[in-house]
Amino acid sequence: MWALTTFGPIGHYAPLLFWVRALQVVLLLFVAPFLLASARPVAWLCALSTPVRRVVDRVLSSRVMRVALSPLTTSAAMLATPWLLYLTPWYVASMTGPLAAVTRVLLVLVGFGYYYTRMQVDPVPRRFSPLLSIGISVVESLADGLLGIVLWLGPLIAVDYYAALQRDWGPSLRTDQSIGAGILWILGDVLSIPFMVALMRQLGTDERRKAKRADAELDEATADGPSTLWWENDPVLRDRFSR
Template identity: 35%
Template sequence: MTPLLTTTVLAWMPPADQPPLTLSRMLTAWTFDPFMVLPVLLAGGLYLAGVRMLHRRGDQWPVLRTVYWFAGLLLVFVATSSALGVYDRTLFVVPAIQHMLLQMIAPVGLAMGAPISLAMRTFPVAWRRVVLAVVHSGPVRFIGHPAIAFAFFAITQFAFYYSPLYELSLRNVWLHDLSHVHFVLVGFLFFWALLGVDPVPHRPPFFLRFMLVLGLAPMHILLGIPIMLMNAVLAEDFYLEVGRDWGPTLLDDQAVGGGVLWGFGDVSSAALIGAFVVQWYRSDEREARRTDRQLDRLHGSSPTTPPWWLEPEHEGSATPVTPKGES
């Protein structure tokens, strides 16, 4: 099998010189790259097999976890196989949208799906030990710390756009696909470490995790605004070779893409911040209820505890008050 045929069978990219992007094309243009589609199908099939195994032995698995997992997989599929996958080498704004879906949105659902917890409940005992050994190994403990995962998350975005990697990914099918896989994996690592739904090597304070979420907004400002204001076109040689003669100019297209990187990231960050505030509020409520139960166990079910000056050892120290009219 020749290298060209091998590439065509395992992975491919649609031509970059696509026709004008109309509403009809948005709905009907699809591409099915085996390198991207097959892992999504495999991940979905293995997850369903695990859930089915639990149900067969009478155990329950939260339906919402399954919904999260398949929502994440669906977003990966749409980002790489719909019109976004067809036009991601034609317009700069399209890979910008792809990037946000693959690294910012889809990994949240995948992390909330708790795949490692599902594996721990379905694997044989020997395999569970292997999974735990990997989770708590030195390399995973390093990259699995939320601060380190955040660093990888941020560096990935800047390195991709502000280096030759972006143009190379437009020209080479393997770099093109591997960049998509990398976005998903780096995003999953960050949200897996941050949310802590699965077994993780670190459980940092809530405040640290909240500050990392807060740091997503300025990171996307630093990423998107400079691209919006650039006078030079990223991967200009490639786009000139494509010779697109419809739609926005190269600079206008790039400015819109930079705005997507900025605005999309900020909206996603705001949603995550809101979710963390709710989680913080609920954790405070749970702590308050836990404290109330502890007090009830110590002092009974009375609504209040007598103040210190009414306790027996202080009864004699209070100054008696003589009612009016009595001597």
């Protein structure tokens, strides 16, 4: 996906058309990192050898990684990156030159940290309830839609840059930016559906794990303690029926 986005037609037209650049950003920030995180690369590294696993465990248990890979940090980075890219000089600077390649890699890294922390299919510094991840996703969908509205109804982005291209084909600057805003907003929400499905499956697995743990504790308590009827645990019913 990264190669297709970088070297294919998308990579060729991204510096020329706003909507193609928006499509490139969505694929690099959402799709490629999601596929990478789903492949469980950290678990694959740990399976290489015992020394590698020890290094990975040591790195993940460090205070720096516990903060950098927390849900709050990765979600904030995921939300802030598109805003900073489109509403600062970074947008024009990332079109061509060395910063363009750095930006493409950075988008994948930000997205991977986000999905890696939230999906928790790999070893992570700290695990948390999937309900927290689902709640964060609901808030994030609102923020993504807000950026789309700003780009759709707001002033044109990088007017001087696109005017200097002297492009006499394709949509106008306003139409081009409106299409790009729709891609960031609508396509971003559509691509979040597989992520939400994965979170719901994880929530179901977590609930079943908790139920099994509770059943095991109950069985252990029953085996260690005297056998009683259910109503004997209620003081009112015990006094009434024990007469």
